[in-house]
Amino acid sequence: MIFEEIKQLLANKFGEDVIVGEETGGMQPALIIAPERIADVCLELRDNEATYFDFLSCLSGVDYGTSANRFGVVYHLTSIPYQTQLVLKISKEHGRSTDDLPVFPTVSNVYRTADWHEREAYDLLGIFFEGHADLRRILLPDDWEGFPVRKDYKAAAYYKGIAIEYPPQDKFTSD
Amino acid sequence: MQNDALERYYKKIAEAATQDMILNMGPQHPSTHGVLRLELITDGEIIKEVIPHAGYLHRCFEKHAESLTYQQTIPFVDRMDYLSSMTNAHIWVMGVEKMLGIDKEIPKRVEYIRVLVSELNRIASHLISIGTYGIDIGAFTPFLWCFRDREHILNMLEWASGSRLLYNYIWIGGLFYDLPVGFEERCREFVEYFKPKMVELNELLTNNQIFVSRTANVGILPLDVAINYGCSGPMLRGSGLKWDLRRIDNYSVYPEIDFDIPEGKGQMGSVGDCWDRNKVRVDEIGESLKIIEQCLDRLQKELKRTPDFDPRAKLPRKIIPKAQDFYMRGEGSKGELGYYFIADGKSEIPFRAKARGPSFNNLQVIGEIGKGIMIADLIAIIGSIDFVLGELDR
Numbered sequence: 001m002i003f004e005e006i007k008q009l010l011a012n013k014f015g016e017d018v019i020v021g022e023e024t025g026g027m028q029p030a031l032i033i034a035p036e037r038i039a040d041v042c043l044e045l046r047d048n049e050a051t052y053f054d055f056l057s058c059l060s061g062v063d064y065g066t067s068a069n070r071f072g073v074v075y076h077l078t079s080i081p082y083q084t085q086l087v088l089k090i091s092k093e094h095g096r097s098t099d100d101l102p103v104f105p106t107v108s109n110v111y112r113t114a115d116w117h118e119r120e121a122y123d124l125l126g127i128f129f130e131g132h133a134d135l136r137r138i139l140l141p142d143d144w145e146g147f148p149v150r151k152d153y154k155a156a157a158y159y160k161g162i163a164i165e166y167p168p169q170d171k172f173t174s175d
Numbered sequence: 176m177q178n179d180a181l182e183r184y185y186k187k188i189a190e191a192a193t194q195d196m197i198l199n200m201g202p203q204h205p206s207t208h209g210v211l212r213l214e215l216i217t218d219g220e221i222i223k224e225v226i227p228h229a230g231y232l233h234r235c236f237e238k239h240a241e242s243l244t245y246q247q248t249i250p251f252v253d254r255m256d257y258l259s260s261m262t263n264a265h266i267w268v269m270g271v272e273k274m275l276g277i278d279k280e281i282p283k284r285v286e287y288i289r290v291l292v293s294e295l296n297r298i299a300s301h302l303i304s305i306g307t308y309g310i311d312i313g314a315f316t317p318f319l320w321c322f323r324d325r326e327h328i329l330n331m332l333e334w335a336s337g338s339r340l341l342y343n344y345i346w347i348g349g350l351f352y353d354l355p356v357g358f359e360e361r362c363r364e365f366v367e368y369f370k371p372k373m374v375e376l377n378e379l380l381t382n383n384q385i386f387v388s389r390t391a392n393v394g395i396l397p398l399d400v401a402i403n404y405g406c407s408g409p410m411l412r413g414s415g416l417k418w419d420l421r422r423i424d425n426y427s428v429y430p431e432i433d434f435d436i437p438e439g440k441g442q443m444g445s446v447g448d449c450w451d452r453n454k455v456r457v458d459e460i461g462e463s464l465k466i467i468e469q470c471l472d473r474l475q476k477e478l479k480r481t482p483d484f485d486p487r488a489k490l491p492r493k494i495i496p497k498a499q500d501f502y503m504r505g506e507g508s509k510g511e512l513g514y515y516f517i518a519d520g521k522s523e524i525p526f527r528a529k530a531r532g533p534s535f536n537n538l539q540v541i542g543e544i545g546k547g548i549m550i551a552d553l554i555a556i557i558g559s560i561d562f563v564l565g566e567l568d569r
Binding site: 026027028030054055056057058060062063065074076080083085087111112113115116122124128132134135136137138139140141142148149158 | 178181184229230233235237238242243273314339375402404405415416418423499500501502504513515517526527531535536539543568569
């Protein structure tokens with residue numbers, strides 16, 4: 001099923017406002033979905049006989065930079081029966097606070113593979129997935145402070161009271 | 176919002192400790208294949224729940240990739256799945272070449288060499304998997320045999336690239352060096368030597384009655400569960416689906432090469448059990464040997480080495496892809512290896528690079544198929560998943 005047909009299918013099912021935009025400039029066209037509807041959209045695309053996007057290849061959290069102040073999640077879906085791929089994107093503006101995280105709905109109830117991917121996005125970028133059953137850190141220790149893949153992350157000076165030594169020119173905290 | 180997942184986890188462990196037994200397997204347990212910690216809630220010998228704890232080998236791949244150029248990241252990519260560095264680098268390089276739009280200009284000889292070394296590396300990786308699987312469940316000899324034959328492959332790859340495991344051999348737009356003189360002949364010798372060794376290995380391990388008893392009908396992974404959990408590679412094929420990205424996406428020169436996709440058939444038990452997954456790897460070694468022979472045919476005939484051939488001729492001087500985001504996937508030795516790039520069109524450094532490691536997704540399913548089984552069977556399941564912690568933790 002081609003991109004336009006999928007767009008039409010989603011618009012018919014959920015209304016026009018579920019698709020807030022599209023990116024067709026690159027090699028892989030992407031649909032931009034209204035963030036609060038993403039789980040419904042994924043469920044529909046997974047179960048609809050015309051699409052069968054049953055395999056979530058990749059889920060990536062993205063921080064769009066300090067000037068954009070925007071956080072997003074990118075879903076790469078694969079349909080095993082039809083051998084097609086689709087990219088879905090959601091994003092919202094957020095003031096980069098680490099106390100009040102950007103919130104998106106979880107898709108781990110639709111694709112179980114999203115479970116760890118969402119934990120990773122939470123761990124590294126501080127994106128909160130509402131409805132996730134077990135949103136603990138996965139790669140970093142449980143008591144880690146901050147979210148390292150964010151663009152404004154400053155490397156910690158201490159870990160558990162021990163000073164961390166960095167090389168003189170610290171590339172990892174650059175903007 | 177308040178994230179109370181950690182408190183809920185502590186509470187669950189505290190409650191389980193009063194009723195059941197908490198058993199920590201790892202992080203230094205030899206059968207967890209690296210530094211992986213599995214927290215088991217057990218009732219006697221029966222496992223009620225498996226809670227994996229990853230991250231002991233986290234090396235900030237994504238953060239590093241955001242501060243290094245595409246070319247400089249290749250050594251880091253090698254260190255993800257350190258058992259099949261060539262395939263990791265191959266897929267990364269293909270992704271960048273596609274973004275630059277030079278993927279059609281790569282000389283055929285370069286592409287064939289890339290496939291040749293990737294498949295050699297895939298054999299080496301599967302040999303580790305099969306050998307350590309044997310050792311996990313009590314067979315010591317196959318491990319030594321596998322390592323003996325893997326050593327030949329590593330020697331050849333060292334001859335070509337200069338290092339045994341982490342090669343940095345495949346570069347964007349070309350190769351580090353052409354193959355050394357005599358490599359093709361030596362490789363052919365190895366293929367001839369290795370074929371009977373696989374027959375021996377099958378007699379010793381794959382069809383061994385003790386091995387079959389330990390693995391058949393253990394850890395059955397139904398196909399729908401495998402797909403929903405994002406399992407790929409031999410895990411997915413072991414559950415009976417012919418899904419190989421080398422055929423689905425037809426990248427590189429794989430469309431010109433003839434090979435089959437092995438799948439689990441449930442010969443010794445049910446489709447998708449541990450034996451099937453191991454068998455898929457054994458069969459894939461045979462298919463990789465076929466691919467290698469076809470590559471060698473081409474490399475020795477129409478794509479023969481010429482004195483003026485320069486594998487670095489197409490190397491771009493500045494690697495600045497135009498602004499776009501791109502997901503490149505390919506068949507690593509463990510499954511679907513994907514890289515998600517976001518390029519901003521201005522710099523040589525990716526704005527965001529995310530790696531989707533097959534081990535990360537394959538291991539996740541252990542929580543599902545590890546329920547209600549004996550502890551000894553869990554060891555069999557871990558071995559059959561064949562993950563590399565370097566890729567899981569990145």
